Amino acid sequence: MSVDAATVRRIAHLARIAVSEDEVPHLQGELNAMLAFVEQLSEVNVEGVEPMTSVTPMQMKKRQDVVDDGEIADDIVANAPATEGHFFLVPKVVE
Amino acid sequence: MTDLTSLTLAEARKGLSAKTFTSLELTDAHLSAIEAARVLNAFVMETPDQARDMAKAADQKIAKGEGGLLAGIPLGIKDLFATKGVRTTACSKILGNFVPTYESTVTSQLWRDGAVMLGKLNNDEFAMGSANETSCFGPVGNPWRREGSNTTLVPGGSSGGSASAVAALLCMGATATDTGGSIRQPAAFTATVGIKPTYGRCSRWGIVAFASSLDQAGPIARSVRDAAMLLRSMAGHDPKDTTSVDIPVPDYEAAIGKSVKGMKIGIPKEYRLDGMPAEIEKLWEAGAAWLKAAGAELIEVSLPHTKYALPAYYIVAPAEASSNLARYDGVRYGLREQGKNIIELYENTRAEGFGAEVRRRVMIGTYVLSAGYYDAYYLRAQKVRTLIKKDFEDCFARGVDAILTPATPSAAFGIGEKGGADPVEMYLNDIFTVTVNMAGLPGIAVPAGKDAQGLPLGLQLIGRPFDEETLFSLGEVIEQAAGRFTPARWW
Numbered sequence: 001m002s003v004d005a006a007t008v009r010r011i012a013h014l015a016r017i018a019v020s021e022d023e024v025p026h027l028q029g030e031l032n033a034m035l036a037f038v039e040q041l042s043e044v045n046v047e048g049v050e051p052m053t054s055v056t057p058m059q060m061k062k063r064q065d066v067v068d069d070g071e072i073a074d075d076i077v078a079n080a081p082a083t084e085g086h087f088f089l090v091p092k093v094v095e
Numbered sequence: 096m097t098d099l100t101s102l103t104l105a106e107a108r109k110g111l112s113a114k115t116f117t118s119l120e121l122t123d124a125h126l127s128a129i130e131a132a133r134v135l136n137a138f139v140m141e142t143p144d145q146a147r148d149m150a151k152a153a154d155q156k157i158a159k160g161e162g163g164l165l166a167g168i169p170l171g172i173k174d175l176f177a178t179k180g181v182r183t184t185a186c187s188k189i190l191g192n193f194v195p196t197y198e199s200t201v202t203s204q205l206w207r208d209g210a211v212m213l214g215k216l217n218n219d220e221f222a223m224g225s226a227n228e229t230s231c232f233g234p235v236g237n238p239w240r241r242e243g244s245n246t247t248l249v250p251g252g253s254s255g256g257s258a259s260a261v262a263a264l265l266c267m268g269a270t271a272t273d274t275g276g277s278i279r280q281p282a283a284f285t286a287t288v289g290i291k292p293t294y295g296r297c298s299r300w301g302i303v304a305f306a307s308s309l310d311q312a313g314p315i316a317r318s319v320r321d322a323a324m325l326l327r328s329m330a331g332h333d334p335k336d337t338t339s340v341d342i343p344v345p346d347y348e349a350a351i352g353k354s355v356k357g358m359k360i361g362i363p364k365e366y367r368l369d370g371m372p373a374e375i376e377k378l379w380e381a382g383a384a385w386l387k388a389a390g391a392e393l394i395e396v397s398l399p400h401t402k403y404a405l406p407a408y409y410i411v412a413p414a415e416a417s418s419n420l421a422r423y424d425g426v427r428y429g430l431r432e433q434g435k436n437i438i439e440l441y442e443n444t445r446a447e448g449f450g451a452e453v454r455r456r457v458m459i460g461t462y463v464l465s466a467g468y469y470d471a472y473y474l475r476a477q478k479v480r481t482l483i484k485k486d487f488e489d490c491f492a493r494g495v496d497a498i499l500t501p502a503t504p505s506a507a508f509g510i511g512e513k514g515g516a517d518p519v520e521m522y523l524n525d526i527f528t529v530t531v532n533m534a535g536l537p538g539i540a541v542p543a544g545k546d547a548q549g550l551p552l553g554l555q556l557i558g559r560p561f562d563e564e565t566l567f568s569l570g571e572v573i574e575q576a577a578g579r580f581t582p583a584r585w586w
Binding site (some may be wrong): 001003007008011012013014015016019020027030031033034035037038039040041042044046049050052053054055057058060061063070072075076078079080081082083088090091092093 | 120149192193194196197252293295308334338339340341343357390400402406407409410417421425427428429431432434435436437438439440441442443445446449454455457458460462463471472474475476478479480481482484499517518522533535550554560576584
């Protein structure tokens with residue numbers, strides 16, 4: 001499988017990465033090189049093989065359903081580029 | 096007194112407890128070495144004041160006889176580990192001036208045991224790279240050069256700063272992380288020892304995530320014993336990481352010097368690649384001979400799905416990365432580029448903040464997870480991963496204790512020499528290491544010799560799950576036979 005220029009633009013948008021028109025051919029080449037490389041997986045017989053979900057056989061740990069952290073709003077907004085009080089500021093989302 | 100920076104960690108610990116020197120003296124010696132080695136670009140942030148404060152505190156504890164396992168030992172920390180109050184960037188522009196308000200579990204355990212932080216170490220952006228060339232702070236220089244050449248070589252990646260700093264005697268050990276070979280490949284390129292423990296052995300909490308099902312932290316050090324001491328402190332159960340395993344941490348140092356007599360060592364025939372340099376082949380044979388001389392039994396084994404590990408990795412890792420890196424949106428932390436609306440703000444921030452390699456991997460990951468392609472790529476890759484793991488399980492079921500392979504297909508190369516035209520050329524560096532991450536197993540890289548140009552080469556030992564001890568025992572045999580290697584200082 002390989003990707004065309006329109007697919008490159010679509011993936012970039014899905015990934016939320018702005019891509020200028022003159023970057024598209026270059027990216028298309030690189031993505032196709034990677035896709036050509038992974039193509040060899042199609043020759044493996046995976047009939048009846050379970051996909052891996054956990055590399056170490058283990059029971060998913062569960063924790064008590066209690067509050068064990070919190071009251072750290074100052075910490076959470078400490079590194080934000082734009083805030084007001086304990087809120088993150090973003091451009092208007094709802095008109 | 097000999098130069099304090101040339102001591103191993105184990106030797107320094109003896110000197111500290113015998114009060115031959117103080118941690119402050121040891122720390123100052125390293126701070127001076129770091130200052131004199133800035134051309135290597137190994138550190139992206141030096142923290143001398145904090146280092147001296149931590150050293151003084153360690154000295155007080157040692158004086159009272161309360162020094163921990165690593166009391167007063169100066170270390171470097173890969174910039175992927177969140178350090179409270181100290182800028183942490185993963186060497187990406189998108190994290191900008193991010194200053195964590197918390198400490199990663201692994202580093203907090205090192206400080207618990209008395210270690211001293213010298214600063215933060217360079218790495219490939221978000222640990223994506225095999226040459227430390229994708230860092231937003233620029234490439235790292237390898238302290239090793241080809242004989243008679245002034246060309247600066249790469250230290251490998253992604254833990255290039257860690258490997259370079261340890262090899263150049265700028266710190267006594269360093270933290271590192273390994274997703275496809277990022278501890279073991281730079282260790283091999285710099286004649287240092289690097290171990291990627293079993294998945295789940297070290298907590299991932301507070302480490303900037305790349306590919307969560309593959310990422311593991313581990314140490315880079317100058318001897319097998321030093322690596323064992325560091326891992327003992329770094330490992331252990333952490334309720335904050337659900338994949339962290341709740342089993343006791345053994346005294347890894349006790350495994351050093353233990354007899355390897357009667358151990359079965361597998362030599363996988365699939366690792367004998369066409370066109371493999373003769374000197375790698377020779378090194379591999381030498382390693383086998385040393386283990387045999389120590390009483391181990393060598394048997395040929397087969398890991399039939401080896402060749403599919405790297406392509407499967409380049410689906411699984413970018414897929415997980417595209418998901419993990421979705422959080423860098425210009426809203427909660429780091430860089431923000433303005434946009435007319437929220438979508439443009441995201442798109443402009445991520446275009447400006449991510450470097451070329453990260454953009455490429457996020458895009459390929461997005462593609463393989465997108466509607467209509469998930470089954471063909473991601474699901475198939477995870478099935479192949481099951482088969483790769485089964486290869487190893489079958490091998491261990493035959494009584495094999497560990498597997499011996501080369502660590503890398505070549506020695507270090509020059510900055511800008513690889514991957515310019517085709518990204519896959521660079522990816523092939525991890526061909527011997529990536530299988531281990533795919534199967535979640537422990538792997539250690541130990542320096543074993545030099546190539547014709549005088550550059551270090553390493554061997555890799557792969558162990559059973561949670562059997563790092565056997566790797567330390569076998570690694571020590573190789574170290575004893577091959578000796579240790581120090582680069583000639585040019586910086």
